[in-house]
Structure formats: C-alpha cells, structure tokens
Amino acid sequence: MANRKEKTFRFIIVGGGIAGVTCVEQLSSQIPSADVALITASPHIKTVTKYRQVSKTLEEFDVEEQASSVLEEKFPNLTVIHSAVKSLHTRSHSLETTDGRVFGYEKLCICGGGRPKLLTQENPYVLGIRDTDSAQELQKRLSKAKRIVVVGNGGIALELVYEVEGCEVIWAVKDKAIGNTFFDAGAAQFLIPSLEADKPEKDAPCKRPRYTTEEPAPGGSHTFTADRNARRQGSSSTEAGSALGPDWHEGIVLQGSEQGTRRVSLEYQCEVEKIFTSEELLNSPPQTLGHENGSWPVYIKLTNGKTFGCDFVVSATGVVPNTEPFLHGNNFALADDGGLQVDDHMMTSEPDVYAAGDVCTACWEHSPMWQQMRLWTQARQMGWYAGRCMAAQVLSEPIELDFCFELFSHITKFFNYKVVLLGKFNGQGLGSDHELLVRCTKGLEYVKVVLSGGRMVGAVLIGETDLEETFENLILNEMDLTPYGEELLNPNIDIEDYFD
Numbered sequence: 468m469a470n471r472k473e474k475t476f477r478f479i480i481v482g483g484g485i486a487g488v489t490c491v492e493q494l495s496s497q498i499p500s501a502d503v504a505l506i507t508a509s510p511h512i513k514t515v516t517k518y519r520q521v522s523k524t525l526e527e528f529d530v531e532e533q534a535s536s537v538l539e540e541k542f543p544n545l546t547v548i549h550s551a552v553k554s555l556h557t558r559s560h561s562l563e564t565t566d567g568r569v570f571g572y573e574k575l576c577i578c579g580g581g582r583p584k585l586l587t588q589e590n591p592y593v594l595g596i597r598d599t600d601s602a603q604e605l606q607k608r609l610s611k612a613k614r615i616v617v618v619g620n621g622g623i624a625l626e627l628v629y630e631v632e633g634c635e636v637i638w639a640v641k642d643k644a645i646g647n648t649f650f651d652a653g654a655a656q657f658l659i660p661s662l663e664a665d666k667p668e669k670d671a672p673c674k675r676p677r678y679t680t681e682e683p684a685p686g687g688s689h690t691f692t693a694d695r696n697a698r699r700q701g702s703s704s705t706e707a708g709s710a711l712g713p714d715w716h717e718g719i720v721l722q723g724s725e726q727g728t729r730r731v732s733l734e735y736q737c738e739v740e741k742i743f744t745s746e747e748l749l750n751s752p753p754q755t756l757g758h759e760n761g762s763w764p765v766y767i768k769l770t771n772g773k774t775f776g777c778d779f780v781v782s783a784t785g786v787v788p789n790t791e792p793f794l795h796g797n798n799f800a801l802a803d804d805g806g807l808q809v810d811d812h813m814m815t816s817e818p819d820v821y822a823a824g825d826v827c828t829a830c831w832e833h834s835p836m837w838q839q840m841r842l843w844t845q846a847r848q849m850g851w852y853a854g855r856c857m858a859a860q861v862l863s864e865p866i867e868l869d870f871c872f873e874l875f876s877h878i879t880k881f882f883n884y885k886v887v888l889l890g891k892f893n894g895q896g897l898g899s900d901h902e903l904l905v906r907c908t909k910g911l912e913y914v915k916v917v918l919s920g921g922r923m924v925g926a927v928l929i930g931e932t933d934l935e936e937t938f939e940n941l942i943l944n945e946m947d948l949t950p951y952g953e954e955l956l957n958p959n960i961d962i963e964d965y966f967d
C-alpha cells in the first residue's frame with residue numbers, strides 16, 4: 468500500500484460536512500503553503516455562512532451546500548477528492564478511496580459525521596433523516612401518506628411533528644414529556660399547545676432552497692430509485708451525505724396526501740415492540756391488529772399494547788458515529804457511544820490522526836458547564852479547533868483548549884419559538900444537588916434557571932426573553948446569587964441593569 472501512494476499531502480481531512488470544511492478553512496488560512504486534501508463521499512460540501520457571534524459563547528449561522536470548486540478557488544493549495552475512504556492504514560499514514568486511489572498524509576483529521584440510529588436497518592417502511600437525499604425521500608413518501616408514526620423524542624421528532632400537515636401523525640415517545648433531549652416536562656407543557664394551534668403565517672418563503680440533491684437530471688427533476696434507497700437504509704456509510712441542519716424543512720414540502728393542517732396524537736412512555744408488514748399480519752392472530760383493519764402497508768406495535776397501521780415509520784432515534792471504514796486494522800479507542808475518542812487537542816488514540824464533529828466523542832475532562840451534543844455548532848467549533856491544533860503541532864506552537872468548550876450553548880427553534888440552552892440546562896449530572904427557578908407566561912415565554920450551591924449553572928429560555936447574554940455572564944462569572952432568591956426571575960426587574 469505504501470508504494471502505491473498517488474500523492475502524500477501534509478494534511479488530509481475526511482468529510483465535507485461542517486466539521487471537515489471548517490477544519491480545511493482553518494488549516495488553509497493558517498498555513499497557506501501546505502498541501503491540503505479534502506476527501507468526501509458527498510457531491511457537495513457544507514459551508515458556514517452569515518456567521519454571527521451572539522454573545523461570548525452563543526453563535527448563529529446559516530449553512531449552505533456549495534460546489535467544492537468554491538473552496539478550491541479560495542485556497543489554491545487545496546485539492547477536493549470526491550470519493551469515499553474505503554480503508555485507513557495509520558501505520559503507513561495512508562488511506563484508500565473506493566475508486567482505488569491511495570493517498571499518504573502527514574496529519575489526518577476524520578470528520579465522517581454520523582448516521583441515523585434506526586430502529587431497524589432492513590425495513591423499507593422505516594425511514595431515517597440525515598442528509599438531503601433522505602429528506603427528499605421523506606417528502607416523496609409523505610406526499611402519498613395518510614398516516615405516519617414518528618418514533619423518538621429529540622430534535623428531528625420535534626421539528627417533524629410540528630411541520631407535517633395533511634397527514635395524521637402518531638408520535639411515540641419513551642418519556643413522560645416531549646423533547647426530553649432538549650428540555651424538561653415544564654417546557655414541554657409550555658410547548659404542547661402549539662401542536663394544537665395553527666402554524667403562524669410563514670415569513671417570505673426561502674427564495675432558494677438551502678439544500679439540494681444531486682445535480683438535476685436533464686429533465687430538471689431529481690430521481691430516486693428503490694435501489695438507491697435500499698442502499699441508504701442498509702447504512703452503507705460510504706454513501707452518506709452530510710447532515711442537514713437548522714431550517715432543513717424549509718427547503719422541502721412536508722405535506723401529506725390530504726388537505727388540512729397538523730393532526731398529532733401522542734403516545735407517551737412507550738417503545739416499539741414490533742414492526743409488521745401487511746403480509747406478516749395476514750398470518751397473525753386477529754388480536755394483533757387491535758382496532759386496525761389490515762389495509763396499511765406497515766404496522767407498528769408499541770409496548771403500551773396499541774398497534775397502529777401507517778404508510779411508514781420515521782425513526783428519529785438518534786445518531787451513531789460513522790466510524791466503520793476507519794476502524795478496521797487500526798487501534799482507535801472508542802467511547803461508549805461508539806465515537807472516536809479525542810483528547811483536548813482533538814487527537815484520537817492513533818498517532819497523527821485527529822477527529823472532529825459527530826464522528827468523535829470529547830474525552831477530555833469537560834468544564835463543569837459543558838457537555839457534548841451532536842450539533843451543528845459543536846461540529847463547527849470542533850472542526851475549527853482541530854484545524855488550529857493540527858497547525859499548532861506542525862508549527863510547534865502551544866495551544867490551549869478553546870473558550871467555546873467552557874460553556875454549553877445552543878440556539879435553535881422549536882414549534883416556532885426561539886430556544887436557548889445554556890450550561891447544565893437540564894441539571895445534567897447534578898443529581899439532586901440543584902434547585903430550579905421557573906417563570907412562565909403561557910404562549911409567550913418559558914424561563915428556567917438551574918442553580919447549584921447558589922450559583923447559576925444552566926438555563927432554558929424559550930421565546931424572546933432577551934436574557935441569554937445576562938445569564939451567560941452569570942454562569943461564567945460563577946456569582947453567588949443566593950441574596951437575590953426568586954427576584955432573579957421577577958419580570959418587573961430589568962435584570963440586565965441589576966447586574967451591570
């Protein structure tokens with residue numbers, strides 16, 4: 468293998484998602500003379516645009532799918548190779564792509580992302596959503612659907628149940644309340660009425676979809692075949708595209724086959740017992756069907772004893788890191804969640820191999836206010852920091868863990884409300900050693916503060932609260948807030964002035 472190397476690059480980055488592209492940009496700007504290669508399985512790359520630092524740690528940006536030539540024009544020493552990595556040989560510092568080419572590297576950064584952790588891999592009626600292709604497939608299947616079942620209680624499920632119209636949605640969650648990965652039962656109660664209300668009038672529609680599939684076919688339409696879908700469902704990681712992100716649903720139409728608005732029924736505290744096809748049901752005892760009549764293409768039996776027929780099931784049940792092609796024959800240490808373990812310099816356990824984004828698991832000793840979540844913001848931050856670490860090592864410069872890893876922060880939107888999460892927003896890891904202060908105005912805002920030892924350690928802000936910067940400062944300053952008690956959330960006090 469070592470002798471077959473077509474070229475040896477100083478830096479190779481694998482993956483054209485946010486983590487990989489940010490890493491490339493950072494390296495290419497810091498060491499413009501270095502030969503850098505970006506190897507990616509997807510036809511387009513994802514770039515951060517309209518980046519805005521909202522406060523010390525909160526950031527907002529858009530993501531655009533672009534042709535890789537845009538990046539190559541910006542950085543003359545960059546080569547983008549559109550192929551998937553098939554095997555990696557850390558001992559010879561080389562890797563092979565699926566089109567049979569072999570490249571050497573001095574330093575490598577793996578940014579291969581993740582793939583949906585599906586309820587089942589083999590069932591064509593169970594869909595996951597990850598990349599542009601899978602979102603388009605969802606749109607196509609939904610346009611003919613009367614009823615779907617959404618399983619999962621995290622980001623994708625929250626977005627999907629709110630957006631889908633013209634189709635009945637059965638939403639099965641394991642927990643007592645909705646949105647357990649992002650907030651608590653109180654916030655869930657605040658949000659639930661939005662599921663029953665009509666969606667507010669949309670702002671002007673996106674002039675241009677943020678996400679596209681492959682280049683349009685000559686007739687101008689996108690094509691999908693059963694075979695293509697089967698391969699994706701079969702989770703071939705070499706075919707994975709980059710993950711979607713905020714506003715992914717704005718570029719596609721989430722409309723079922725019927726007229727009318729949203730219709731969501733919730734099934735709490737249940738998991739999936741079995742997924743049947745209609746053929747399997749023909750041979751099942753009649754009680755298996757419950758109140759269903761046998762005319763749906765697929766049936767899902769939940770652990771609460773109910774069975775629902777539907778057109779398809781969306782498995783919105785999390786992500787698994789895409790480590791497959793990188794593992795074999797190497798000695799990567801893996802974390803419990805299957806991610807490549809990285810230290811505080813984004814280095815894996817293999818020499819000269821770094822990793823960033825969804826594929827990795829941060830295994831340094833975290834700041835007490837930070838935790839990893841597989842989010843777009845963290846993919847950007849990790850890619851950026853990995854690029855800086857790789858450059859620093861080559862230039863023999865010292866580097867310290869970046870400030871962005873001091874405090875967990877995330878801005879997003881659920882049910883058309885702005886949602887800001889700070890620090891240990893759900894009291895993660897605090898056990899009973901914390902107290903909560905809550906302020907809630909129905910339909911307007913939900914503010915929750917997590918206090919530990921009199922200090923603010925986390926917050927959930929839903930609505931236009933305008934509190935994020937002040938609360939971020941209070942968390943970072945570790946100020947003893949005991950004297951203020953519940954006044955902290957008194958709506959008649961301008962808290963910003965209070966702490967100035």
Ligand SMILES: Cc1cc2nc3c(=O)[nH]c(=O)nc-3n(C[C@H](O)[C@H](O)[C@H](O)COP(=O)(O)OP(=O)(O)OC[C@H]3O[C@@H](n4cnc5c(N)ncnc54)[C@H](O)[C@@H]3O)c2cc1C
Nearest residue numbers: 482483484485486508509551552580710713824825842843
């Ligand atoms: C539907 C959806 C909505 C989301 N919404 C939000 C949100 O609102 N806010 C937020 O913060 N986050 C959101 N996320 C999460 C966010 O999109 C991801 O955390 C982030 O994009 C991960 O970036 P990444 O670069 O690590 O991985 P990815 O974007 O998955 O990129 C991985 C790249 O690696 C390539 N690749 C994989 N294997 C190989 C191989 N063997 N060889 C070569 N290339 C390979 C892929 O083609 C791809 O280009 C969402 C995710 C989904 C699926």
Ligand SMILES: NC(=O)C1=CN([C@@H]2O[C@H](COP(=O)(O)OP(=O)(O)OC[C@H]3O[C@@H](n4cnc5c(N)ncnc54)[C@H](O)[C@@H]3O)[C@@H](O)[C@H]2O)C=CC1
Nearest residue numbers: 619620621622623624641648738783784785786841842879
């Ligand atoms: N606005 C945002 O910030 C958004 C972020 N995302 C990110 O995209 C990625 C993918 O999103 P999701 O798939 O929603 O993952 P997620 O990690 O947000 O949520 C997964 C959910 O599935 C549940 N689950 C896991 N296994 C299950 C099972 N067998 N049966 C029933 N429930 C099960 C979990 O309890 C959890 O509620 C995540 O990293 C997420 O953070 C996605 C959409 C929006």
